[in-house]
Amino acid sequence: MAGDAQQAAALQEMERIIVRYPAERRYILAIMQDLQKKFNYLPKEGLQMTARHVNAPMSTVYSMATFYKAFSLVPKGRVNFKVCDGTACHIKGSQVLINEIYQCLGIKPGETTPDGEFSLETVNCLGACAIAPVLVANQKVYAKVTPAAVREIIKEHGGQINEPAVNE
Amino acid sequence: MKIKIDGIEVDVISGETILEAARRAGIHIPTLCYHEAFGGQGICRMCIVEVKEGNRTRLVASCTYPVNGEIEVKTSTPEIERIRRNIVMLLYRRAPNSEFMKKLYEEYGRPGDITPSDPEESCIMCRLCVRACEKVGANAISAVLRGTEKRVSTPYDEPSPDCIGCCACAQVCPTGTIRVSTMPGKYEIWNKAFEMDRCESCSRPFVPQVILEHVRSKLGPDFTEEHLCPDCRKKKTGKIIADSHLSK
Numbered sequence: 001m002a003g004d005a006q007q008a009a010a011l012q013e014m015e016r017i018i019v020r021y022p023a024e025r026r027y028i029l030a031i032m033q034d035l036q037k038k039f040n041y042l043p044k045e046g047l048q049m050t051a052r053h054v055n056a057p058m059s060t061v062y063s064m065a066t067f068y069k070a071f072s073l074v075p076k077g078r079v080n081f082k083v084c085d086g087t088a089c090h091i092k093g094s095q096v097l098i099n100e101i102y103q104c105l106g107i108k109p110g111e112t113t114p115d116g117e118f119s120l121e122t123v124n125c126l127g128a129c130a131i132a133p134v135l136v137a138n139q140k141v142y143a144k145v146t147p148a149a150v151r152e153i154i155k156e157h158g159g160q161i162n163e164p165a166v167n168e
Numbered sequence: 169m170k171i172k173i174d175g176i177e178v179d180v181i182s183g184e185t186i187l188e189a190a191r192r193a194g195i196h197i198p199t200l201c202y203h204e205a206f207g208g209q210g211i212c213r214m215c216i217v218e219v220k221e222g223n224r225t226r227l228v229a230s231c232t233y234p235v236n237g238e239i240e241v242k243t244s245t246p247e248i249e250r251i252r253r254n255i256v257m258l259l260y261r262r263a264p265n266s267e268f269m270k271k272l273y274e275e276y277g278r279p280g281d282i283t284p285s286d287p288e289e290s291c292i293m294c295r296l297c298v299r300a301c302e303k304v305g306a307n308a309i310s311a312v313l314r315g316t317e318k319r320v321s322t323p324y325d326e327p328s329p330d331c332i333g334c335c336a337c338a339q340v341c342p343t344g345t346i347r348v349s350t351m352p353g354k355y356e357i358w359n360k361a362f363e364m365d366r367c368e369s370c371s372r373p374f375v376p377q378v379i380l381e382h383v384r385s386k387l388g389p390d391f392t393e394e395h396l397c398p399d400c401r402k403k404k405t406g407k408i409i410a411d412s413h414l415s416k
Contacts, residue, residue, distance in 0.1 A: 044324065047323075057307030057308075057310075057330060058307075058323050058328070058330065059301075059307050059308060059309055059310035059322065059323055059328070059330065060307065060310060061323075062310065062312060062323035062324070063310035063311055063312055066312045066313045066314070067313070067314050068314075069314075
């Protein structure tokens with residue numbers, strides 16, 4: 001099965017990342033950063049493997065993984081939206097963008113659509129306050145985003161929009 | 169070494185915490201996250217005291233502050249009482265649903281007179297359960313998430329393979345948040361069910377196999393293989409003692 005082969009490959013990749021580090025607790029964070037970088041989220045098997053490798057309880061590793069906002073425990077979508085919710089973007093209406101994305105795709109920050117296409121997260125400041133509110137789709141930055149623009153961005157990335165009643 | 173706590177001279181061993189020294193001298197300092205078995209955690213801040221070292225005073229958590237020199241300690245000042253009332257207010261706002269918290273809230277004069285955010289919540293996040301689990305050696309639970317969402321749970325909220333069902337977490341919990349649901353011959357904690365083995369003498373269910381295995385792994389050869397419930401064990405020991413006296 002292709003799925004099984006893929007899973008086996010992923011496990012091998014996790015193993016490769018983890019064994020690069022000495023078996024000490026202080027490397028848990030570094031290992032998780034590498035896992036997150038590779039998989040865009042922290043797979044459960046990866047955390048279990050990390051716990052075994054550094055001889056720490058799974059509860060400790062899980063506690064650390066959930067403490068940091070930079071780590072995600074659910075797979076990110078093919079397209080990951082980062083909506084800046086720093087002070088400037090917040091005042092310029094980032095919440096409206098988040099609402100618009102929820103209207104269109106039904107996901108809240110930290111969630112992924114069931115088809116694995118889109119995910120949404122908020123970030124605290126992208127350092128581009130002059131062009132607030134800012135939205136980043138994968139690596140592409142969108143400036144001065146409006147709710148209408150959000151719809152265009154979703155379409156641009158191949159998303160189907162649940163047309164709500166607010167069609168003007 | 170001697171220090172002064174509320175004007176009373178107290179002997180301390182260097183490195184001992186202020187709280188330990190005070191307790192030994194019979195001076196009361198309120199605590200929430202402290203337990204003699206675990207030492208100070210410095211989480212709840214209820215044990216805050218004023219420390220005067222030379223001309224300098226500051227507020228410290230007495231449960232984690234080691235005494236290393238000549239200090240004068242005050243366990244209650246208007247400032248300290250204000251901070252404690254504040255802690256009680258915030259905790260009550262978070263987790264009002266326990267007799268423990270209700271009593272504490274009344275004791276501190278209903279500070280703030282606020283509406284709790286979730287009337288059903290009872291966990292005050294003292295994390296005594298986490299420490300108990302750690303001490304037992306299971307390490308099944310930990311604090312997860314962060315900030316206002318922080319809570320105690322097993323990884324992924326799933327039944328943990330590390331949980332041995334010892335219920336030390338439930339026993340140490342001051343607010344009775346951790347539930348153990350008992351059914352005939354078994355019980356459930358942290359969403360995990362534990363089937364109890366029967367006593368070989370009276371055939372009453374008394375302990376799950378995993379606990380016996382855990383104790384065996386901790387005690388090694390000292391662990392006796394007898395499969396007796398506490399009552400039958402007591403009877404047996406009593407009989408051995410009685411017999412040894414009668415035979416003399």
